[in-house]
Amino acid sequence: MDIYQIIQQIIILAPPFLFALTFHELAHGYVAWRLGDPTARNAGRLTMNPLKHLDPLGVLAFIIMKIGWAKPVPVNSAYFRDPRQGMLLVALAGPGANMLLAVGSAILVRLLLMLHPFIPLFILRPLAEMLAASVWINV
Template structure:
């Protein structure tokens, strides 16, 4: 894996997906922070997370890992659910805000791709046109991937927070064990490619559907 990451093809691919990942990570966390703030929790604001400045949201190690091995993370937004007016409903809304933002961002990238193809921009420069087309394709797909990944019911992911908000998970010991070893479980699933086998088909199907609907 690591021997192939510095090939010309791999480096070009990483450059192509960079805008999608950067925007996906930043807007995902910003959406969490803004939604929590609007629902009465000022914790993200006090920690400087109500901003589009990438430095507030990007975790360097997580960002590098997603370029190298295909998965990574941003800085999680800290919240205090006790500040919400409706604990269960608002916790779910805050958790869903990030993945839904990735989904909307994917739609934006595909719409930009449609506009780009329709107008024939940069048609005089074939290589530039190809590179921009690939970048928009990759950026749309990477945000569908982030949408699907974050909805998985694995500790530390948004899908798990939705699950724990819907049910009184504190009553069940299995959830305590899952939370204790959540990161280990995630890494194990990622490195054994089980995670990829789960999310890649779902990601591709959703992406193909959006491409057909929009393009």
């Protein structure tokens, strides 16, 4: 693989990767907040700003090995009425968000392929590749 292919791959993979990590961590924090825990909100983590969620080592690992991670959202189960159930719901929120993104991206890829005669190729190809990468990243 030459340098141009590597750069192209990073350009295609970066947006869905950043969106997936951010949405995943936001889902954890949002569910915790809805269950009564203000910790993530107080830490400024209830945002779609990827800079608040990114772990530099996780991003580097993604560039090199195609696997990455974000900083975990802080959660204090003492705020929940039922700490066990609350932690279960918070834990499931992240993977649930990823599955939602994967299904949504797959639907959009299918829609793009149906509309391809009406969309210029220079727009269709990178968009379809990013959406397909989003399915791959989120599953």
